[in-house]
Amino acid sequence: MDTKTRIIEIATKLFQQKGYIGVGLSEILKACNISKGSLYHHFPNGKEELLIACLESLNDVITQDIENIFNQYPTTKEAINAMIDQLIVHFETEGTIAGYTFSSIVSEMASLSEPVRHACSLLYAKMQSIYTNKLVEDGFSTEAAESLALTMVATVEGGMMLCLTQKSSFPLKTISLVVPNLLQEFQN
Template sequence: MDTKALLVTEATKLFYANGYKSVGLSKIINVTNTSKGSFYHHFPKGKEQLLIACLEKVQQDIVNEIQQHIIKNPTFKDAILSLLADLIQMYDEKGQINGYTFTIMLSEINGVSDEVHEKCGDLYRQIEEVFSIQLQSRGLSLEVAKHQALMLVSLIEGSILQSIMKRSSEPMRILAQHIDQYIGIED
C-alpha cells in the first residue's frame, strides 16, 4: 500500500473511532509511521484535504457494497434486506458499524468547510442515485423514485445512528421488518 493510501485508510479508521476533530495530525502520522513532510507532500492543504480523500474512499466503498447487494439478490427488496442484515450482523458482532455510514465520522460537521459539506452531500446524492435507478427500473417515475431513494437513505442512516445511540440493533431490525411499507418495494 502506498503512503497516500495508507494515510487515507488509517485516518478513516481514526475518524470513525474518534470523530474528525478529535484526531490530531500527530496521531495520524504516528499510526501510519510517516513523517509530517510525507503527510504534507500528499495533502498540502492539511487534515481537511485528507478528510475529503477519506470521504471519497468511503463513498466509493459504500456505493460498491450497495451495488454488490443489488447484483447478488434477485429483487431490490432482497438487496435492501441483505444490506440491513449485514449491518445488523456487523453491529451485533462488533458493537459498531464502520464503512457504511460516514455521519459518525463527521458528528461535528459544522466546524468544517463548504467543500467538506459538498462532499458529504455528493456522497448522499450518489447513494440516492443508485437506489433511484433501481426503483425506476421497477417502473417508478423519476420523481417518485428520487423521493423514495431519499427516504430509503434517510431510513437506513437513521436506523444506523439510532442503533449506535441505543446500543442495540433493534432499530435496524425493525426497519428491515417494515421497509416495504415505507418505500413500496415489493419486488
C-alpha cells in the first residue's frame, strides 16, 4: 500500500472514532509514522484536504458495499433487509459500525467547510441514488422512489447513530421491521 493510501486509511479510522476536531495533526502523524512534510507532500492544504480524501474513500467503500448488496437481491425490501442485517452483524461482532457511517463528521464539519459539506453531500446522494434505482426497478414511480430513498437514507443513518449511542443493535433491528411496511404502504 502506498503512503497516501495508508494515510487516508489510518486518518479515516481516527476521524470516525474521534471526529475531525478530536484528532490533532500530531496524532495523525504518529499513527501513520510519517513526518509533517510527508503529510503536506500528499495533502498540501493540510488536515481538511485529508478529511475530504477520507470522505471520498468512504464514499467508494460504502457505496460499493450497498451496490453489491442491492445487486444480489431482486427487490428493495430484500436488499434493504440484507444490508441492515449486515450492519447488525457487524455491530454485534465488532461493537461498532463506524466504518459505515460518517454522520459524526457531517455534524461536526459540514457547516464549517463548504468542501467538506459537498463531499458528504455526494455520498448521501450516491446512497439515495442506489436506493432510488432499485425502487424504480420494483415498479415505484420516480417521485415515490426518490421520496422513499431519502427516507431510507435518513432512517438507516439515524439507526446507525442510535446503535452507537445506545450500544445496542435494537434500533437497526426495529428499522428492519418497519422499512418493509413503509415500502408496502407506498405501493398501495
